[in-house]
Amino acid sequence: MANVKTKWVCQSCGYEAPKYMGKCPECSSWGSFVEETVLPENTKSVKSQSHTDIVEVCKISDVVADKTVRLSTGFEEFDRVLGGGTVAGSVILIAGDPGIGKSTIVLQTAGAIAKSDKKVLYVCAEESAAQVKLRAERLKVNSENIFIYSQTDIDNIKLQIEKIEPDFLIIDSIQAVYDNNISSGAGSVSQIRECTNVLTDIAKRNDITTIIIGHVTKDGSIAGPRVLEHMVDVVLSFEGDKYKTYRILRGIKNRFGSTNEIGIFNMDENGLNEISNPNELFLSERSKAASAGSTIIMASEGSRVLTAEIQALVGTTAYPAPRRVTNGIDYNRLLQILAVIEKRVGLKFNTSDVYVNITGGIEIDEPAADLGIALAIISCAQDVIVPNDVILLGEIGLSGEIRKINNLEKRISEAQKLGFKKVIIPKNNLTNKNYSLELVEVERITDAIVAAINTK
Ligand SMILES: Nc1ncnc2c1ncn2[C@@H]1O[C@H](COP(=O)(O)OP(=O)(O)OP(=O)(O)O)[C@@H](O)[C@H]1O
Ligand SMILES: [Mg+2]
Ligand SMILES: [Zn+2]
Secondary structure, three states, X not given: OOOOXXXXXXXXXXXXXXXXXXXOOOOOOEOOEXXXXXXXXXXXXXXXXXXXXXXXXXXXXXXXXXXXXXXXXOOHHHHHXXXXXXXXXXXXXXXXXXXXXXXXXXXXXXXXXXXXXXXXXXXXXXXXXXXXXXXXXXXXXXXXXXXXXXXXXXXXXXXXXXXXXXXXXXXXOHHHOEOOOOOOOOOOHHHHHHHHHHHHHHHHHHOOEEEEEEEEOOOOOEOOHHHHHHHOOEXXXXXXXXXXXXXXXXXXXEOOOOOXXXXXXXXXXXXXXXXXXXXXXXXXXXXXXXXXXXXXXXXXXXXXXXXXXXXXXXXEOXXXXXXXXXXXXXXXXXXXXHHHHHHHHOOOOOOEEEEEEEHHHOOOOOHHHHHHXXXXXXXXXXXXXXXXXXXXXXXXXXXXXXXXXXOHXXXXXXXXXXXXXXXXXXXXXXXXXXXXXXXXXXXXXXXXXXXXXXXX
16 A cells, blocks of 8 residues: 555644644644645645746846736725735735625626726636626626636646736635645645645736635634735735625735725625715714713724724623623723723722623724723713713823823814714814814813713
């Protein structure tokens, strides 16, 4: 019998071991090891050899990098997340839950790219060409420049890329593509790693902008996560509530731009429509009457300011240790804010569960949200209302002082534009006070409570 060597590979981080392991020493996940056959030396070296022949060493001053020309995806929201459109030869990974709209966004992008006279190759590894055609008809995407290829074998895909020579390549999805030389099934770490390797190699050498779609696992990470994230230039996460119609495209890694940007879309039967003014959408969805435990802040997300509602629920606990649950804000930030309220305001939470939620699925990790979070908690605990035309802005220090925040002018201007009546801000944070809405400067958290709650 031939001596077939095997190894065990952790499916969540790619760690390799000679025998089965229950717990991964690298990423600590349990039961993540799968047995895979080690490639014979001769098949392994083929791919790496082929490009050592072609790529030459050259001086950095001689390298021509025409990365200034970025190609638009047809969505301003998408372009902004990418840092101003796609860079030629870059490899972009879009990861998201099943059914969130990954195929939709790439197909619409393919339509826009094809319009600018570029050739697009769409490899649908999960669907038949007819299924993609049906979707394309619904999305009104049609062009001589879009080639559909229903294929899962990476060698065949490679052949077609070489034959068609596209400017733009879409792989939907990487988990469905496999390399015949690797024994483990499609979607395993070894397969994903090898196939992505082949694809990035072709992309870089031929300047093909490549979008790779990846599924996420149940716990929200990209299947074969770390291995994939290192190999590509841009990692974007496509998120949203499947039962609601809006979707958020978020930058996780970007070699060509900031990762602070988010793109917001609305999904209907005609596909994704970008929402360039999300704050108006927010206002139309917000409940008209203010309720105890809810406050509104202006969050700074990349180059934009977004309205966000913070909801808090404080109730008597049924557990020996009271619960603290956060959704969209940092857990430790909540603990710190609670400690400050206990010490500086005198409310006690040692027998209360506290839940804090940012509505609309956005995540906020800036301290400027502190004041809004604190007042949502206080408002619920005391059963008093913060009127819903009031915006709260400010970081809370450990001694209960309200600290200055960045981008204050921008946040106030947006609040004014949206028709809010009053903004509570840190003292001495603002130089130009020329606004038509009421500005209340506060020094301490106790001042902010008075200012927010005693409104008419
Ligand atoms: N006729 C339709 N009208 C409105 N929305 C539709 C229609 N058909 C599909 N959709 C929406 O499109 C979504 C599926 O989009 P898409 O196939 O792009 O998702 P995906 O992320 O690629 O999914 P998968 O994980 O299965 O590949 C559905 O969840 C649904 O919300
Ligand atoms: Mg799909
Ligand atoms: Zn691991």
